[in-house]
Amino acid sequence: MAPDVNALQNHPGDVEYPVRSRRRYARVLEAKRKADPAEMRRRALPVTLIAAPFGITGFVLSFVWQVDDVIVNFFAFAVGMAVGLLVASIILARRDAGAPRRAQLAYIAASGRQPLTTRQQQILALDCASDFAARGWNGSLAFTPTYAELPQELRMKHQDGEKGSPWFSLPVASLKQLRGALDEQFKIVTKADAELLVADTLTMGLNSQRFAEVVHSDGGEHMMTRVAGLTDLAVFDIQDLARGTEEHPARLLLAADIERGIGGIRYAYVAGYLTAQETWTLLEPLAEKAFATYRSWDEYWREVIIATAFRTDSLQAVQSQRDALADLRRSSWPAASVTWPASGARA
Template identity: 40%
Template sequence: MIRWFPTTSRRRGTRHGRRSYALTNWITLVWVTLQNHLGERAYPVRPRIWHQRNYQQLRKEQRPARAQGRSLLTFAIAVLAAAVVSVNWHTISAALPFTPDTTFAPVLTAVLAFVVVAFAVSSLDSWGPWRDQRRYRRLTGATEITPAQQSLLALDAESDFRSGLWNSSLEFSPAWSKLPESLRKKYADGAKGYPIISLPMNDLRDLQADLDKRTRIASERDLELYVADGMAQHSMSARFQAILNGPDAERMLTRIAGLTGLSEWDLRALAEPQAGRPPLLLWAGDVQRLIAIVRTAFVAGQVSEQTAWTLIERLGNVAFALYADAADYWRGVRIATAFASDEVAALQAFDETMKELRDSGWPATRAAFPTLPVDTLPGQIRTPEVLLPREEAN
């Protein structure tokens, strides 16, 4: 999105001030990057022919009166263009490099003008999603996230890319909490629809009920406890380690090895310290899952923006301290996906999504992957034996 701001100088009267005053009409360009259109992966965004058709259909469904008015306006403009051509036909024909047929040419030219103008006005709707995203950013006062924040959100890029969601903002889709209070009141937080045609927003109460049903999160404190438990006894890493130390270890390793193409020795190595680093276990999968939960809670209005970023940073720091680079991290997420899903289809979808993500122009693919010292890790990650039941730990 491009915004233009006129700038003025405060220093006037002096010689320097007169020079500055002479430059008061210069224009400063401020670039604010739009994200992908929801449901799409293309980036950077640009108008496409199907946007016009889809946008007009959405307007017809959500704002039937406005859609009818828009159609009448398009028709009126096209008729006016045809009338102007008809009235000024003699002037137009005189300017042509050939002599047109005086019987049919005026009519055909007027019809052509009608069709061209109608198509041109209608094609403006191909910019509809672009305009709508600009409007959302304007209403929410959105600013660019920092490179550090993009590095954190990039840890959840696979799930966002798979569903065509946003990955360069805390909210992966429009959030009621970001909109002005007047709009929230007008639309009753989704109970009476939503304000922007191509940016659907669910009823906030439905979002909160669904989040509570799936995770038992109904408040900010619930979320904090959920994240803490999710990086401890309730983590995939804890379950993986418990099975690895139990009678079903061989069966689990054989299954995951078959799904991922890794050897059983590679999988056993996940529970062993490597090159001075704690066991990797499945912490990458835990980090990605919990970042997604935090962002979901934010969209559902159950956590403040500041607390959400704090929790995501805490989770991201675990990944940055454990894994050497982004490729190492996503390798860990892939293994965790195999463990959690136990399905070939899930691994195939993951691999396909990651391949397309790497080939895309998404900012997440260019985000830095910082490294942090191991001593910044929580105790249960540095010494994961504490996650085992007492008899297994001994």
């Protein structure tokens, strides 16, 4: 786990952790720049400043070498400019290769992000599969850069994203766009809605509600057999999720509800409805229930995969999620190495 507030994460859209200079970033930025006339004009200035001295030097040297032919003089200038343009392209490409890293450092400095405690990283790891799949951040409360973390002067200057990002190589979605997506996915438009999501999750989340309805329907047995087949588990394992005792109610699809709840609350933070302190306060009871119910990451993710099979009824979706989790475990992400809490899980 990154122990330092200035530790870089993966570049959004990539899984490498932490981000570093890469030639492919230069190619991506150049393609993006060519689609933006304003950026092309801005690029022309450093190119000219680097290339022009080479052209002038060639022009001057032609006179030093006592060449009196004007055509030759301008040819020397053209050759010098060609060399200068080549040098400019090499220098600026190298600079572009490190642009995402510099932009993320600038974002970290502007946001004043605080270092995570071990407990906080454990909480975020409960949502790491979706972060990894979306190529987002899992080493910070925000899973993507957001104006909600930036100082007021930057927010006003860029109108919370309506006037673009402060950094060309680090896209920052507008709060308007984030809030629209949050409402569509979680029906959260206020702080109270986020609090209700936590309360519902702790009682019976959306995945568990649907699972319970199907379990007690005429198609319940068929559904459990189908889910067992998709996940390559015994049907008794699926049936056990619907069985409870006086001491412990049926788990149903609790793991998936916890994952969804943590994702929704983090999204509410990214959209600016919650402060960091409010977000951690809402996340804590969700994490506590997960850590008190399951005994390991393997057990937790096993039941998330069961929920994926139930929700999608798709072998491809189950296989894709398993592959993503395997890739995550092999990665250098903080979530791949954080430990499951040693105490609290029920026997």
